Amino acid sequence: MSTEQAVLREPTILDQPEQRFPLDLDVRIPKIRKLFHAATRNQWDPKTDIPWDKLDLTQYTDEQLQAGREYWSRRAWAEYGAISESPALLIRFCHHGLEPDLRFFFTIRSQEESRHAEVCYLMAEKLGGYIAQPYVQKYQKSVSTHGVRRMTLDPSYSLEGVIAALVCAAEEVAFDAFKHLVDVSRDPVAAAVTKAVMRDEVRHCAFGWDYLNYRMPQLTEAQVKDVEAAVITMIEKVEMNGYHSPWLAPEEPASEAEVRADRIAWEAGLGATVEELEKPVFVATIQRLRRKMAPWGVTLPTFHHPKIGDF
């Protein structure tokens, strides 16, 4: 351990003793156990299951390759965030002795997040080299963390809120973005990567909805309000701040450079997209979230973003 590194000293679920028994391992939420088994059957390997030999760099300019490197590196940072943060949810599921199906599914979900980080890294490498951080430090604020680990380990924080915010909201935004990217990626390798990731993301989203459709009716009104607040925070402070889409980040030279790179990579068909195409996708995602969460008693307000207006 580095002696220079900051340490957080706040109460977490780790401070509380484990009570393992009785240890229930039976199927309690069949839909989620099926997701675990489907994920087990559908594993893939970024090194061998992507047709890397079809990547023809000669058809791209240096500028396009550079933009592609930047785009895929940024995707890798976002996927890496999931490796670094979302395993905390598995710790929380175990700590609370929640339905075993959740615990099983989240083991393989973390593996899938690793695959996604690895495949994005490999794509950036193939295009000329992975970039380990934004060129402009200020942009790190938009892509650094969504705070899930800290919230998840905090016993006072609503677990259902974390799942609703991270899985139902953020993962749904990511899934729709990947679905859109499949349509706009002309490069066969970029398209193969986005398809492979999207297939996993289907299960990630399904997990959130399956669990909360099961769980939300059991919550009190106050707990439902906690969930609502968590989702609103995720949309306003994380997604609308450019976590997945740089054009949503506050306008400043840092994010403008990322937006420019995305446009060049999109024009080349290398996997990125642009504001005018992604805006309706993002708005539709938020509107769908609003409709799907309404039966839980969660009311998402009208959001406002300077690039979108009210939505």
Added chain:
Amino acid sequence: MASSDAGRITPILVERRFPVDLSHSIQSIEDLYDASKRARWDPNSSIPWNQLKPDAYTAAVRQAAALSWSRRAWIEYTALPETPSLLIRFCVELDREVDPKYYLSVRSTEEAWHVEVCHRMANELAGYVNQPANPAYGAVFNGTLAREALDADNLLDGYVAAHCAVEDSLDLELWRGYLDNARDPVVRAALEHCVEDKKRHAAFGWLYLEARHKGWDDAARQGIQAAVETYITGMELRGYHCAWLAEQDSAGNSVAADIVEADRVTAEAGLGALTPEQEADILRSAIGGARERLAALGVAVPDIDDPRTGRF
């Protein structure tokens, strides 16, 4: 494994996300990660469950084997919160390599498969038992590994040495023993798949220590030694893997006597267990072998002298 510092706030390192270094730096662990991805299997379809014939065994044997496999599920379950905690620790600690992070994400899935296999095997035989008959033995499983892995006051390399190298090596040898003793073809198929995964689990610990040991100073070596000793005395000598090492109650009876007897019956029936005598041999051999490997890395772990095991 039992908590000795209740009420203490676990210090957790604050992550500095950037730069996100995703370049491979430990080739041996990258190879292990790639091998794990290639070795993927499915507990539901890779084991010929429909060939299991519980009726070929007496009710007493089935009950014993169900208990042996249930306890194995309790042990395997430890990994479900532990591995994500260790993965997070690798992510939050500055300058830790990406290869262990990728590898641990796959290991976590394999551990879930092992729990599922043990649970299903117990159910197929006579029914899964969801807790020890004696709560005193259950206390051995109420662990703190998820906390220890993330505790900033603990050396990460010490944790890896104790639980990924030494413990996983013992675990592998015990499972190899279960397999050697097993005659039922379905039980053997289940054990074979798990043993293949466990070979990589144990390899991970040693490969990581080999990659790191040149950077250790005396304080690090002492910390690693202490972590290994704490693990052996706090978990193994309390009967975590070997039930015959569990404590005795006030009447002088083992709190895990039912498990010990069940394992003996399961072993004799060829349903995948070991007798206490066989486990004792494996324990001495595995810990002895681990001590030699640690010594080669500059970490001296003293002999253990326990009346139940002898000096090893």
